[in-house]
Amino acid sequence: MSSPCEGVHSIFSCWRVSSAAGTGRDSANFDGAMLELQVADYVAQVTLNRPEVHNAFDAELVARLTATFEELCEREDVRVVVLRGAGASFCAGADLQWMRAMINYSYAQNLEDARALARMFEVIDHCPKPVIARVHGAAMGGGVGLVAVCDLVLATPDVRFAFSEVRLGLIPAVIAPYVVRKIGYGHARALFLTGERFDAETACRIGLVHRVVSAERLDEAIHQTIANLLQNGPQAMASAKMLLHATQTLPVDELRSLTIARIAELRVSPEGQEGIRAFLEKRKPSFAVI
Numbered sequence: 001m002s003s004p005c006e007g008v009h010s011i012f013s014c015w016r017v018s019s020a021a022g023t024g025r026d027s028a029n030f031d032g033a034m035l036e037l038q039v040a041d042y043v044a045q046v047t048l049n050r051p052e053v054h055n056a057f058d059a060e061l062v063a064r065l066t067a068t069f070e071e072l073c074e075r076e077d078v079r080v081v082v083l084r085g086a087g088a089s090f091c092a093g094a095d096l097q098w099m100r101a102m103i104n105y106s107y108a109q110n111l112e113d114a115r116a117l118a119r120m121f122e123v124i125d126h127c128p129k130p131v132i133a134r135v136h137g138a139a140m141g142g143g144v145g146l147v148a149v150c151d152l153v154l155a156t157p158d159v160r161f162a163f164s165e166v167r168l169g170l171i172p173a174v175i176a177p178y179v180v181r182k183i184g185y186g187h188a189r190a191l192f193l194t195g196e197r198f199d200a201e202t203a204c205r206i207g208l209v210h211r212v213v214s215a216e217r218l219d220e221a222i223h224q225t226i227a228n229l230l231q232n233g234p235q236a237m238a239s240a241k242m243l244l245h246a247t248q249t250l251p252v253d254e255l256r257s258l259t260i261a262r263i264a265e266l267r268v269s270p271e272g273q274e275g276i277r278a279f280l281e282k283r284k285p286s287f288a289v290i
Contacts, residue, residue, distance in 0.1 A: 051087025
């Protein structure tokens with residue numbers, strides 16, 4: 001997703017997030033059949049709901065995920081997002097019926113299709129709120145791409161991952177930038193070329209997954225992670241995410257100028273002032289959710 005922002009001082013300004021605590025207590029939910037959204041207590045639960053096909057992508061699910069995350073980026077009652085899959089798997093990649101239809105696509109149609117998929121990953125990757133992936137069962141192909149664009153990934157020991165595209169004569173193209181950034185060139189080189197399956201412990205070792213947790217304790221661990229995130233300043237978390245993106249794209253001199261300007265801006269911001277005062281006064285800041 002290309003940003004409309006230009007220059008050192010404006011690069012953060014397009015990442016919009018509420019710094020006020022608000023009420024955050026009303027639940028705003030929808031059931032979109034293949035995608036479900038539930039929002040309560042500052043947390044959005046986004047559920048891929050195609051269990052009969054292991055939550056595989058098709059064009060409609062891609063469009064719905066994109067629109068949902070575009071909405072969540074702007075919502076002031078959301079400070080954390082959890083992405084999960086219904087049924088036996090997190091996400092099995094591309095839907096077989098969708099792949100069958102692709103056989104008859106023209107080059108132009110394939111370009112349009114790939115752009116829509118790339119847009120989905122970009123929107124999730126650039127979400128200013130922390131995104132947690134709750135991974136179980138299987139994450140294959142584009143499903144691993146979803147894992148790669150999430151900020152924190154908790155997985156059960158039984159999860160199996162694979163970049164299986166080469167088995168179909170294809171490549172993991174649109175997810176490659178996110179995967180390589182997360183696991184490094186060396187691991188990506190081996191896994192992209194072999195298409196072999198790997199387990200959750202391996203995924204954790206190479207940096208794709210952050211914690212491996214038993215199925216019985218997975219939801220408890222996610223709840224604890226959410227509780228920790230809700231103690232943080234929402235503007236600070238959004239700024240931290242944008243800073244991390246900037247470290248990957250900006251020249252050193254421009255990045256240095258940006259970091260200097262941004263810490264100065266945050267120190268005088270209402271959220272920064274409240275956080276510093278609360279620390280000095282040995283109390284919880286007003287933005288922390290108890």
